[in-house]
Amino acid sequence: MTVNNRSQRMFHWTILALLTLGAVIAMAPMLYMVATAFKPAAYVPEFPPKFIPDNPTLENFRTAFNSRNFDTALFNSAKVAVSTALLVTTLSSMMAYAFARFEFPGKTLLFYTILAMMMVPTMMLIIPQFILASKLELINSHTGLVLVYTAGGLAFNMFLLRGFFESLPYELEEAALIDGANQFVIFWRIMLPLARPALSTVGVFSFLGAWDEYIWALTVLTDPAKRTLPIAIQNFRGTRATDWGLVFAASLTAVVPTVLLFVFFQRYFVQGITTGAVKK
Amino acid sequence: MKAKLLVLVLIAALALPAFAHAQDDVVTVEFWHTYNEVSPENEMLVNTLIPMFEAEHPNIKVESVPFPYGEFRQTILTALAGGEGPDLARLDIIWSPEFASLGVLLPLEDVMPDYADYADAVFAGPLSTNVYEGQHYGLPLDTNTRVFMYNSTVYEQAGIAEPPATIDDLVAQCDAVTALGEDYYIFSDGGTYGWAVLPWIWSFGGSLTDGAMTTSTGYVNGEETVAAYEFLKDMIDSGCFSPSFLGGGMDSGTGYFTNLFASIMDGPWMFPIAEAQYPDFTIQTALLPAGVGGSISVVGGENIALFVDSETEAALEFLRFTQSDEYQLKMSEVGQLTVKPALLESDYFQNHSYYGTFLQQLKTARARLPHPAWSQIEEVLTDAGQLILRGEASAQEALDMAAEEIDGLLAEYE
Structure with a gap:
């Protein structure tokens, strides 16, 4: 018994040590970014790397926010990312529910056609998409950006949510039908609340996707006042010399909202709401 | 009163299009x-x-x-x-x-x-x-353009009085610098892209193509260009030039500013960097050390x-x-x-x-070659340089292959 206990404890500590090591390795670049953001001038990498700056300063953050378009870009990104997250969540959940529960002609074909679209690489689509956007007058417009991000996010998120809806018990819907609810009420009042963990995953990931997206935004937004955060950060880089302190301060500013979002939505990620909802 | 108003409206009506027109x-x-x-x-x-x-x-x-x-x-x-x-x-x-x-x-x-x-x-x-x-x-x-930038602290420690006038001088100064310690190098650069290797190729009297940019055979794999690459390989192998040419090791700028690398080749933007990050450091400049082709830098x-x-x-x-x-x-x-x-x-x-x-x-x-295919030509050159410096192919072999590829690229535009 004692031997068993001891070996179990040994195992426990070894696992803990390995996990800590893994976490430190994974965190190091992030910590270096934080450290560099507070360094006064960081054009060439120092040797040895310092994780605690000698003369910490907020100067980089000041420079970033005093620059021409950084705060506008922050606002633009928030606007675009929130709109995209709302649209993707709403539309993909409706699509997913239809694919999970309804029968209609061509359903399988349509479903796989939508999924097949995910296999086309984004870079290949950039020029045709740009020409289309230009004809629809969606260049230099946030509406255009949100439309493209939403369209791009629907396939995967619909696939994710369909799986979730399929895992929910039919009996709940049958019970609601007996009580006189129509399909919309069932979807809106019963299925959506149950799908909250999956919906928050979809919401957070579509938010992050739109918040981080770079190439398309760079291509279609040529009005500096309309540009989003990733472009503003890249514009702090120079052709020959880059002050990494400034770039990392700007990146850190961009990371903070996403971390907050995760912390806030984490409780929804917890599964198991349907446990015991139906008596078998 | 009413008449006045009417006049005002009329003036406004006349002025508005004028404004719009000015816009x-x-x-x-x-x-x-x-x-x-x-x-x-x-x-x-x-x-x-x-x-x-x-x-x-x-x-x-x-x-x-x-x-x-x-x-x-x-x-x-x-x-x-x-x-x-x-x-x-x-x-x-x-x-x-x-x-x-x-x-x-x-x-x-x-x-x-x-x-x-x-x-x-x-x-x-x-x-x-x-x-x-x-x-x-x-x-x-x-x-x-890029000029030769030397580090006076390393020069002093190594007992070097003057920057090298010729590539032979640079080679002669190497031992004094490497004797200072393991991390010391006489020269460092960041890779085998055109911006880095062309000054050596030209200073050795080599070139990438003929003047009309129609062929690279006999130029990129010519005697002088091959000699330039063999020189770079020798210098890296003997520990004179830093391994950053292969994409590893310490950044050239870092080594230079922290008094480990005796010299680098770089542009005028290094001065504001030094001023901001290493205010006590003074960049010393000289012309690139000359070879048989002269002291030729890249624009x-x-x-x-x-x-x-x-x-x-x-x-x-x-x-x-x-x-x-x-x-x-x-x-x-x-x-x-x-x-x-x-x-x-x-x-x-x-x-x-x-x-x-x-x-x-x-x-x-x-x-650098003012040719529409330069971006692709540079890729070929960069890869050939890596093969040579890593010892995976001899300079002649790698450059013969490069010449064939570059000739193909040049032919597409004829």
Whole structure:
């Protein structure tokens, strides 16, 4: 018994040590970014790397926010990312529910056609998409950006949510039908609340996707006042010399909202709401 | 009372279209570039030069649009495919021939009657980077080159009195530096791309192609070019040059500023970096050590080009403004070396603390191949360099293969 206990404890500590090591390795670049953001001038990498700056300063953050378009870009990104997250969540959940529960002609074909679209690489689509956007007058417009991000996010998120809806018990819907609810009420009042963990995953990931997206935004937004955060950060880089302190301060500013979002939505990620909802 | 009101309304009705008309007369010119958003160059452009131009040309508005350098080429090409390109852009000199070959730039001889006056006023080297099939598709905007930068602390420790005048001198100084310790090197650079290896190839008397850019066989795999690569390999193998040529080890700038690397090869932007990050460090410059081909560096810099479907007349006005003494001097103050030889006689350049070496080096410096396929040719060259320096192929073998590939690329444009 004692031997068993001891070996179990040994195992426990070894696992803990390995996990800590893994976490430190994974965190190091992030910590270096934080450290560099507070360094006064960081054009060439120092040797040895310092994780605690000698003369910490907020100067980089000041420079970033005093620059021409950084705060506008922050606002633009928030606007675009929130709109995209709302649209993707709403539309993909409706699509997913239809694919999970309804029968209609061509359903399988349509479903796989939508999924097949995910296999086309984004870079290949950039020029045709740009020409289309230009004809629809969606260049230099946030509406255009949100439309493209939403369209791009629907396939995967619909696939994710369909799986979730399929895992929910039919009996709940049958019970609601007996009580006189129509399909919309069932979807809106019963299925959506149950799908909250999956919906928050979809919401957070579509938010992050739109918040981080770079190439398309760079291509279609040529009005500096309309540009989003990733472009503003890249514009702090120079052709020959880059002050990494400034770039990392700007990146850190961009990371903070996403971390907050995760912390806030984490409780929804917890599964198991349907446990015991139906008596078998 | 009523009559008065009527008169007012009438005046307003007459004045409004006039206002609207005045608004219509203002032409907006989009100028795309890659100045870092918070750089002094960008501040100078946006806060001083554009307002100066707009005050002189009340009917032209210049919109400055910064882009990140890495994606600039691709972004412009995509925008042009959708008919949403800029009026004017500041292009890296290595991109000009490619853009011209795609038919997106306007040949200045055709649209600018006074083009010859402007072309005569700039350095011939940078101007040549605008040529495609005999016509000029832009004017040089700024120029730069790489010079030899040495570290006086390392020199003192190693007992070296003077920077090397020749490549042989550099080799002779190596042992004194490597004797200082394991992390010490006589010279360091960041890779095998054209910007890094071309000065060695040219100084060894080699080249990439014939003058007309029709063949590389006998040039890129010629005796002199092979010798240049063999030299680089020997120096790295013997521990004289740092392994950063292979993409590993310490960054060249870091080693130089922290007194480990005796010398590097770099451009004028290193001075503001030193001032900000290593204020106690003084960069010492000299001409590149000469080989049998001379002391030949590589020309960098940017051109300004006019795009098809642009507001041509207004854009041309701004283009002319960028070639004025005023514009060129102001930009030189923030590290953008002028392209006008006449300005070198000005007090500003005569008294400048470090432009002197750069201007002297520029006299013999050469441009990277002004060819539409340069980006692909450079890839071939970079890969061949890695094969050689890593000892995976002999210099002759790797360069023979490169010559074959480069000939193929050149043939596509004939």
